[in-house]
Amino acid sequence: MTETAENYDATKYERPSVTVDVVIFGLRSGRLHVLMVQRKHWPYADHWAIPGGFVNMDESLEMAARRELEEETGVHDVYMEQLYTFGEPGRDPRTRVISVAYFALIRTEEQALQVSDESNAVRWFPVDELPKDLAFDHEKILRFAIDRLRSKLEYTTLAFQLLPKEFSLPKLKRIYEEILGEQLDKANFYRKLRDSDLLEDTGKLLNSRGRPARLYRFRDSRIEGDFVFRYREAKKKDEG
Amino acid sequence: MTETAENYDATKYERPSVTVDVVIFGLRSGRLHVLMVQRKHWPYADHWAIPGGFVNMDESLEMAARRELEEETGVHDVYMEQLYTFGEPGRDPRTRVISVAYFALIRTEEQALQVSDESNAVRWFPVDELPKDLAFDHEKILRFAIDRLRSKLEYTTLAFQLLPKEFSLPKLKRIYEEILGEQLDKANFYRKLRDSDLLEDTGKLLNSRGRPARLYRFRDSRIEGDFVFRYREAKKKDEG
DNA sequence: TCCTAATAGTGTTATTATGACACAAAGTAT
DNA sequence: ATACTTTGTGTCATAATAACACTATTAGGA
Numbered sequence: 162m163t164e165t166a167e168n169y170d171a172t173k174y175e176r177p178s179v180t181v182d183v184v185i186f187g188l189r190s191g192r193l194h195v196l197m198v199q200r201k202h203w204p205y206a207d208h209w210a211i212p213g214g215f216v217n218m219d220e221s222l223e224m225a226a227r228r229e230l231e232e233e234t235g236v237h238d239v240y241m242e243q244l245y246t247f248g249e250p251g252r253d254p255r256t257r258v259i260s261v262a263y264f265a266l267i268r269t270e271e272q273a274l275q276v277s278d279e280s281n282a283v284r285w286f287p288v289d290e291l292p293k294d295l296a297f298d299h300e301k302i303l304r305f306a307i308d309r310l311r312s313k314l315e316y317t318t319l320a321f322q323l324l325p326k327e328f329s330l331p332k333l334k335r336i337y338e339e340i341l342g343e344q345l346d347k348a349n350f351y352r353k354l355r356d357s358d359l360l361e362d363t364g365k366l367l368n369s370r371g372r373p374a375r376l377y378r379f380r381d382s383r384i385e386g387d388f389v390f391r392y393r394e395a396k397k398k399d400e401g
Numbered sequence: 402m403t404e405t406a407e408n409y410d411a412t413k414y415e416r417p418s419v420t421v422d423v424v425i426f427g428l429r430s431g432r433l434h435v436l437m438v439q440r441k442h443w444p445y446a447d448h449w450a451i452p453g454g455f456v457n458m459d460e461s462l463e464m465a466a467r468r469e470l471e472e473e474t475g476v477h478d479v480y481m482e483q484l485y486t487f488g489e490p491g492r493d494p495r496t497r498v499i500s501v502a503y504f505a506l507i508r509t510e511e512q513a514l515q516v517s518d519e520s521n522a523v524r525w526f527p528v529d530e531l532p533k534d535l536a537f538d539h540e541k542i543l544r545f546a547i548d549r550l551r552s553k554l555e556y557t558t559l560a561f562q563l564l565p566k567e568f569s570l571p572k573l574k575r576i577y578e579e580i581l582g583e584q585l586d587k588a589n590f591y592r593k594l595r596d597s598d599l600l601e602d603t604g605k606l607l608n609s610r611g612r613p614a615r616l617y618r619f620r621d622s623r624i625e626g627d628f629v630f631r632y633r634e635a636k637k638k639d640e641g
Numbered sequence: 642t643c644c645t646a647a648t649a650g651t652g653t654t655a656t657t658a659t660g661a662c663a664c665a666a667a668g669t670a671t
Numbered sequence: 672a673t674a675c676t677t678t679g680t681g682t683c684a685t686a687a688t689a690a691c692a693c694t695a696t697t698a699g700g701a
Contacts, residue, residue, distance in 0.1 A: 174418070174455060175458050176416040176417065176418055176419065177416065177419050177456065177458065178414075178416055179416065179417050179419065179488075179499055215414060216417065216488070216499075218414075218415050218417065218490070218497050219490050220490065221488060221489050221490060222486065222488040222489075222499070243485060243486065245483060246462065246483065246486045246501050248419075248456070248461060248462040248501070249461050249462075250458065250459050250460065250461060257458050259419055259456075259462070259499075259501075261486050261488070261499075329649085330649080330650085331648075331649065331650095346688095346689065346690070346691085347649085347650075348650080348651070348652080348689095348690085348691080348692095349688070349689065349690085351649095351650070351651085352651090352688095353687095353688095366697095368697075368698090369647090369648075369649095369697090369698095370646085370647055370648065370697080370698065370699095371646080371647035371648025371649065371696075371697060371698075372647080372648050372649040372650075372695065372696040372697050372698095373648090373649080373696070373697060374648080374649060374650090375649080375650085569678085570678080570679085571677080571678070571679095586659095586660065586661070586662085587678085587679080588660095588661085588662080588663095588679080588680070588681080589659070589660065589661085591678095591679070591680085592659095592680090593658095593659095596658095606668095608668075608669090609668090609669090609676090609677075609678095610668080610669060610670090610675090610676055610677065611667075611668060611669075611675080611676035611677025611678065612666065612667040612668045612669095612676080612677050612678040612679075613667070613668060613677090613678075614677080614678060614679090615678080615679085
């Protein structure tokens with residue numbers, strides 16, 4: 162007969178370790194970055210890794226992830242969601258480790274982070290200039306996270322979580338372009354946002370070099386959760 | 402200093418148990434069903450539960466899930482994807498259990514399943530007639546799976562995994578209606594599929610009561626993975 | 642002060658996608 | 672033959688999209 166949860170003795174089996182890893186995204190100078198830590202010990206000493214750690218027996222997975230996030234960055238109350246769970250045997254040479262990965266979006270340009278860019282141990286990397294030879298399967302996790310962020314951008318308001326509370330339309334557009342990796346049409350983008358009724362004019366203007374940009378904020382009721390704002394410009398068909 | 406993966410002693414901490422639970426979807430008489438098992442022992446004796454079990458130390462999560470799936474149904478080579486990982490402390494009264502949930506889509510009407518509908522231990526339930534008081538947090542997992550299936554239906558070819566290899570357009574349409582819970586327009590649905598170029602005419606006809614239906618199969622190159630076939634009829638806006 | 646560069650923002654139009662619904666086709670049952 | 676049932680197509684008004692030309696408002700220098 163098959164072993165099932167029904168006749169399980171909690172002490173009978175070897176158990177894997179469970180960790181949470183948090184892919185932390187932020188903007189720096191308008192470019193999408195990810196926060197990495199440099200390991201000090203075996204395995205993968207000196208290699209860069211996604212911040213993470215073991216789950217305590219009395220905390221939920223999300224609590225563990227938020228704890229790790231706060232330990233690394235000092236921020237809390239940020240957008241976070243579960244990404245995927247990675248559990249290949251052998252992904253950690255020490256023992257069987259199952260990692261529940263999360264990703265977080267933080268308003269880098271608004272909050273003063275505790276992390277120092279000068280430190281050798283913690284650093285922001287642009288997502289297209291990641292260091293080589295990441296620890297464990299973290300390159301895979303990172304790609305997974307970037308793909309997910311990119312695809313969710315097209316049907317959620319996730320991008321808003323990266324921006325300060327008040328922002329201009331050109332800035333929002335630049336984030337979309339940065340993450341999607343393609344140019345968008347200004348007129349169409351603005352129109353879509355106007356029609357979506359997601360934004361609220363603050364009345365303020367932001368001076369820069371040319372014509373000042375109008376500052377907006379999100380209508381509170383719609384920021385939360387994954388309210389659908391679908392932005393996609395259909396690519397030209399190139400089929401036979 | 403914070404405890405991190407860097408100075409971890411594998412034997413030092415208490416570890417949670419890790420299970421996989423597999424939400425198994427199938428069609429029976431054109432209705433979406435899910436496979437449940439009835440528990441025999443504490444906790445939740447006699448309650449219905451999602452099939453699942455502990456992950457062995459040397460098998461991947463997906464392997465564990467496929468093993469459970471095959472043990473319950475005898476089928477393999479079916480579509481399966483990871484759903485979400487549930488890990489609230491206290492979700493299992495015995496010990497800390499973290500469950501990696503998967504969902505599988507099987508071609509019920511094609512494969513002869515080992516499970517007997519008469520058995521008291523394993524049974525198919527229509528998704529809108531689930532038994533009461535499911536074990537653990539399985540009701541939550543189930544709702545999660547149904548929501549995911551429903552939303553992925555709109556931008557993937559997942560529905561095709563539930564059908565036999567050859568099928569008619571009306572049958573496909575009925576599945577969409579069943580899962581989405583709303584009526585679709587025949588003409589628009591067929592047109593969308595024709596334009597998508599996903600289907601291949603087998604030349605065969607299926608006799609029933611009225612005009613025979615043409616049988617199609619999926620073009621192989623596009624079945625795999627999550628090729629995008631977006632079907633959504635925009636709901637009428639009912640905003641203030 | 643006036644011109645220019647730079648950036649923000651709007652209008653317009655052709656094309657395509659969508660939703661609604663009428664209609665035609667091809668079988669079975671009587 | 673005729674009614675009935677189910678499959679499958681045609682049509683058209685409307686909405687969404689992509690492309691692109693255009694106007695607006697500032698700073699800064701001649």
